[in-house]
Amino acid sequence: MYLQDILPKMSKLYLGRIVDSFLRDVRMDTEEEMREVIIRNVDEFQNKERVKRNLIFSSEIRDIALLNEMILLSLMEKQGYVLSESDLFKEVEKLETEIVKQSADDEYMKTAIPKEDERIYSAVLMEAWKKDDSLNTHEINILNVLRKELELSKRDHYLLESRIGRFPQKGNKLHTTKQIEKSLRNLQSRGLILRFREDTSYYIIPKEIARVVRYEMGGELRNEVYETLLGDLNVNQLKVILNNLNIYTGGKKNDLVERILKHNILPSTALNIFGTRDLSDILKNLEGAKISGTKGERVQNIIDYYENISTPTLTDPTDNRSRLYDFYEELASRDYKALRVNKVIDKDLDVEKYFEEATRYLFEKKLGIELVDMKGSKHADGKVSYSSKEVILWDNKSTEKPYTFSEDNFNQFLGYIRSDEMRVTTFLVVVHDYTKEAVAQAQKLKAFSEEDTDVALIKSSDLKYVAEEWKRYSDQKNPEFNLQVFNLTGELTRNLLMSRMSWAI
Incomplete structure (x- = not known):
């Protein structure tokens, strides 16, 4: 989920923590002010250097620093980087328990860490822990340097700490719920996770910063996605x-894949074993993936390809259009790579048609509005009744760059408005993004319509927000969507839509 989708579900206390994480000396009285200032400063929130800086936990006490990592690792393993509060506590406990159990398994440890590397690192680790019950910044830095020299992962470090009875706490004692809660507050104050509420409380790494967090934490791919990558390799490669x-190396293909996952071999470690030619052969089988580059770049190209893989459940299993709705923003922005990887499109020409189908699904199934059939082929992409004598039309324009509202489109839309047998009260233009010039064109089209037709530009992400959230704005048991929400000329921004839904529904 993006930040703009999460903020409306956050209360003042948790909004305040996010504001304080990247803005100083800013005081606001209301939740709306907080949401607006966060959105206005989203570039600073998602700034890569800010995120990387806040992922350095060496100044925190041992338990906070360790739990911060356990929490982030647990979230990164879940699709959407989100967990309910209760499930998050369980996942952290499960992760700590798993590391302790593996560290006690001599056979596992023989294959997990080279014997000589284990001997050297363990000797330094034991010496660092000898004097007291914590490690200072200097000792942590030395261990980090040694770990990188020996090419050990952070998980290897935890395994070896557990071997000497220092993970998660002294005597391999697991952390408590109260200790986890303290770390959750710390991560919020760093602007790395957000807490929101729907039917229960959830914690999430926002999509804007998830990729940076994943790479800095060394979690290159979720296990389920990594399993897909390994499944695409042949038995000899495994x-x-x-x-x-x-x-x-014995056993069937599934056994080999399971063994690689069990030993927590990073995707980059596994792929680096292959030569440049082998990596090129793998890339040739990945549609749309870049094949050229250095060996390191080819490894990254493979990881990036699978990073885009998603396996969402259908929003509506009874309607295949829901698959298109799930990738609504990708269709609007012509994100061909993501659409091809997820097998949403077979060819680029499908994008515009599928964007139109997804919008019809949105109006019909998500907003509960009956569509009006249109005759012929020269008409808008969609039509719904506004009243007994008025209708609303919309047209989809998917573009890689912000939509400019060309003169050709102006004349096209003007023709749709004037040729309809009923008065068009509103004409919606649904796009990924738009320019200031497009807004001026919308206002001009209203003037030229001769019907006082409102012409509104709406981003696909904001229209989808309306589709997902509108019922929350009503106190009725069986609410009905009010098309008055869209009846406006110019920009239908997220904040404006929220305001209009608050009084119209």
Whole structure:
């Protein structure tokens, strides 16, 4: 979920923590003021250097620093980077328990960490822990340097800490709920996770910063996506990975994949085993992936390809158009790579048609409005009744760059408005983004319509927000959507839509 989708579900206390995480000396009295200032400063919120800086936990006490990492790792393993509060506590406990259990398994440890690397790192680790019950910044830095020199992962570090009885706490004691709650507050104050509420409380890493968090934390792919990558390799390639790391290579393909996942071999580690030519062969089978580049770049190209893979459940299993609705913003922005990877489109020409179908699904199924059939082929993309004598028309324009509202489109839309047998009270233009010039064109079209037709530009992300959230603005048991929400000329921004829904529904 994007920040703009999460903020309306956050209360004042949690909004305040986010504001304080990246803005100083800014005081606001209301939740709306907080939401507006966060959206206005979203570039600062998602600034890569800010995120990387706030992911350095060395100044925190041991339990906070460790739990911060456990929480982020738990969220990164979930699609959408979101967990309910109760599930998050369970996932952190599960992760800590798993590391302790694996560290006690001698057979597992023999294959997880090279013997000589374990001997060297453990000796330094034991010495660092010898004097007291915590590690100072200097000791942490030395261990980090040694870990990188030995090419050990952070998880390897935790395994070896557990071997000497120091993970998660002294005596391998798990962290408590109260300790986890303290870390959750710390992560919010750093602007790394957000807390919101629907039917229950949830914690989430916003989409704007999720990629940076994942790479900085060393979590290159979620397990389910990594499993897809490994499943696309052949048996010989999987055996090469395991053999190179001195891990047993017997069994069927599923056994090999499971063994790689069990040993927490990073995707980059597995792929780096192959030569440049082998990596090119893998990339050739990934439609739309860039094949050229250095060995490191090719490894990253493969990881990036699978990072875009998503396997969402259908919004509505009874209607195949819901699959298009799930990728509504990608269709609007012509994000061909994401659409191809997720097998939403077969060819680029499908995008415009599917964007139109997804919008019809949105009006019909999400807003509960019956569509009006249109005769012939020269008409707008959609039509609904506004009253007994008036209608609303809309047209979809998917573009990679912000929509400019060309003169050709102006004349096209003017023709739709004037040729309809009923008065067009509103004409909606649904786009990914738009320019200031497009807003001026919308106002000009209203003047030229000769019907006083309102002409509004609306972003696909904002229209989808309306579709998902409008019922929340009504206190009725069976609310009906009021098309008055869209009856305006110019920009239908998120804040304006929220305001209009508050009194119209």
